[in-house]
Amino acid sequence: MRSVRKCSRTGCLEPAVATLTYAYQDSTAVVGPLATASEPHSYDLCEAHALRLTVPKGWEVVRHEGAFAAPEQSADELTALAEAVREAGRSDVPPAQPEPEGPSGRRGHLRVLPGRA
Numbered sequence: 001m002r003s004v005r006k007c008s009r010t011g012c013l014e015p016a017v018a019t020l021t022y023a024y025q026d027s028t029a030v031v032g033p034l035a036t037a038s039e040p041h042s043y044d045l046c047e048a049h050a051l052r053l054t055v056p057k058g059w060e061v062v063r064h065e066g067a068f069a070a071p072e073q074s075a076d077e078l079t080a081l082a083e084a085v086r087e088a089g090r091s092d093v094p095p096a097q098p099e100p101e102g103p104s105g106r107r108g109h110l111r112v113l114p115g116r117a
Helices: 047-052 077-089
Strands: 018-023 028-033 042-045 060-063
Touching (some): 028 077, 042 047
Antiparallel strands (some): 018 028
């Protein structure tokens, strides 16, 4: 049986219906439908907290319009934006080119480059 996700706000025991994600580079907070999976850099919110969210001066809130419901696959532009922000914030995405393994078999942050003759 799947457990119900709760609101991320401290002390709130209400079920989550929305997901909050930040786009720091754009000074934007995106409140969209509940993500299908819990992400480390996003926050699940109940309806009350999703509707009352405020952001710092100079920031913008992009909010899902309409009632919050169970998550569905949608081609909605806001949902696509929220998913893109979540994807950009993921830290488990592998780098474009993996570093070659060193002589010890370990990957390090330093590499030896061949010298020029």
